[in-house]
Amino acid sequence: MGTTSGYEIAEAAFSDIESFFLSPVNFQINRELNVTSMRGNAAIRGSGKTARVRLSYEFCNYELSALEDYIFVLTIICHELAHYLNFHNEYKDETELDSVALESRADHFGAQILMVLITFGSKTTRLMKQVDAAINPTVITKSIGKSLRLIYDEIYINGNSELYPEPKLRVGISIAGYLSFYHRYFGSLPEGFTVRFLLTVMREGNLSGLLEGFDENQQENAVEKITSTHAQLQERFPLMILGFKQKFGYFLTSQFDASENDRTKHRMMLEKHVSEFELS
Numbered sequence: 001m002g003t004t005s006g007y008e009i010a011e012a013a014f015s016d017i018e019s020f021f022l023s024p025v026n027f028q029i030n031r032e033l034n035v036t037s038m039r040g041n042a043a044i045r046g047s048g049k050t051a052r053v054r055l056s057y058e059f060c061n062y063e064l065s066a067l068e069d070y071i072f073v074l075t076i077i078c079h080e081l082a083h084y085l086n087f088h089n090e091y092k093d094e095t096e097l098d099s100v101a102l103e104s105r106a107d108h109f110g111a112q113i114l115m116v117l118i119t120f121g122s123k124t125t126r127l128m129k130q131v132d133a134a135i136n137p138t139v140i141t142k143s144i145g146k147s148l149r150l151i152y153d154e155i156y157i158n159g160n161s162e163l164y165p166e167p168k169l170r171v172g173i174s175i176a177g178y179l180s181f182y183h184r185y186f187g188s189l190p191e192g193f194t195v196r197f198l199l200t201v202m203r204e205g206n207l208s209g210l211l212e213g214f215d216e217n218q219q220e221n222a223v224e225k226i227t228s229t230h231a232q233l234q235e236r237f238p239l240m241i242l243g244f245k246q247k248f249g250y251f252l253t254s255q256f257d258a259s260e261n262d263r264t265k266h267r268m269m270l271e272k273h274v275s276e277f278e279l280s
Contacts, residue, residue: 002130007033007060009073009127014053016121017081017113020248027243029053029084034060042076044083051089053080067132067139068146074114074124075151075174082109085252099163107170111177116251119185141197145204148174152210168210175201175211184251 014029021027030052032045041059046052055077064070083089083106117124118140128135148171156167165173175198182197183189202208244252 001065001132003063003065004070004127004131005060005064006055006062006073009070009124010055010060010077012123012127013074013077013081013117013121015123016117017085019122020116020120020245020252021243022245025243029081031055042080044080044089047089051084051087053077053084065131067128067135067143068150070128070131071114071118071140071143071147072150074117075110075147076155078110078113078117079106080110081113082106085109085113100165103164104169104173107165107173108177108180111174112181112251115178115181116248119181120248138200141200142204144178145201145207147205148201149205149207152205152207171207171210181251 010031010033014031018027018029030046030050032052032054034057035054036057038054038056041056043054044051045054059073059076062073064073083102086105086109118128119125132139151174152167152171156164156170164170178201179189179194179197182193186193202211243249
């Protein structure tokens with residue numbers, strides 16, 4: 001097993017994302033790395049041409065040698081990438097629900113970005129193998145579970161506020177994001193896949209009970225707000241759905257102008273995935 005750093009993980013992720021776009025688009029992720037005197041370790045700042053991902057000096061110089069720590073760091077990066085790619089800084093929050101909705105979207109879409117990177121990102125997968133040469137789908141799923149526990153304890157609980165979804169709901173949103181990727185990857189999820197994936201993630205992360213007792217009103221209101229907000233952003237910033245190479249656009253775009261019936265079917269599908277198991 002080898003070691004890597006937050007800086008190397010970030011640069012690999014940024015480079016991979018940039019490679020997912022068509023060459024004529026010339027897409028680049030603006031970033032500031034090794035930022036000192038920064039509040040928190042990761043954030044999006046600015047708007048328009050000044051929008052950028054900022055990562056702290058401590059974050060960039062964090063060294064790790066375990067796959068779950070790699071995924072922990074990458075999850076933080078992907079959350080900010082979700083904000084960045086969805087132009088969230090172009091939307092001015094007017095209510096707490098606005099913030100909750102955008103953070104919910106960043107958790108869900110960030111989980112999808114993470115899965116795309118560890119599946120298709122050439123630099124990301126190469127760096128992951130440097131940390132653990134024996135990685136395979138089972139090892140990755142176990143590491144996702146362990147990292148999700150770290151994220152829950154270190155970020156979701158410690159950073160809990162009314163501007164974010166409740167911590168337990170954020171775990172559920174992240175899991176739904178992973179499964180959303182797999183649903184697109186397989187076309188339809190193989191029989192038993194969801195149960196095996198969820199049980200592995202829950203057991204490895206000791207997450208039993210965290211998918212219960214959500215604030216259903218907050219969840220439903222956030223879904224409606226996400227849909228309306230992204231419909232507006234999509235009109236202003238077509239890069240949200242255009243510019244990707246076809247293979248990657250399938251995983252990294254969402255059509256927020258789908259019919260109400262389509263949105264309902266999609267939401268019911270994800271809820272079914274998450275509820276289709278019982279923890280022993």
